[in-house]
Amino acid sequence: KAGVTQTPRYLIKTRGQQVTLSCSPISGHRSVSWYQQTPGQGLQFLFEYFSETQRNKGNFPGRFSGRQFSNSRSEMNVSTLELGDSALYLCASSLTGTVNTEAFFGQGTRLTVV
């Protein structure tokens, strides 16, 4: 079956703009999590959605938001982009997101803010 798909793969935006990233989970998976990966901070948890509801949120400002649709596809939005938002954004899907369910990662979206 198809893996986790993230689009676009690469994105260049200017400061102050907003951006929307998309994640299609593995078929049947209802939990989608988002992570930010930077050289300095490593992989950091952004938020997790399950059945269109945000269940869990990391320590990121309100400029970072997301949503999940009825087909489990998820989008992540970053408003008023800052240079420090440049990162690889990873999406992971799992059946339920609870203990003993494996998270499968997408290839990521590389966002560059100039």
Added chain:
Amino acid sequence: AQRVTQPEKLLSVFKGAPVELKCNYSYSGSPELFWYVQYSRQRLQLLLRHISRESIKGFTADLNKGETSFHLKKPFAQEEDSAMYYCALKTPPFNSGAGSYQLTFGKGTKLSVIP
């Protein structure tokens, strides 16, 4: 708050030599730990989890609650083991009743196996 520490950014070993990637964690609850691997130009993927107590590609990892460690070991390194390795701790969110978990990752160790 939970924390995962991987003290080595880079680890170089010769082919056939033993390898140990260190991981220490800080968490007040009952930990659930994983090792993820990212090969060049590939996505992050699960290598093994402590609950399964399995050996994958010759790698094993034992949870030591006394030392709060979950080191990854392999007796004989192969060139194809060269990759980034991340230790991760799965924990529930701070707010109760949410029902989900999140992964806290270490900063990763780049393993380079020299032929």
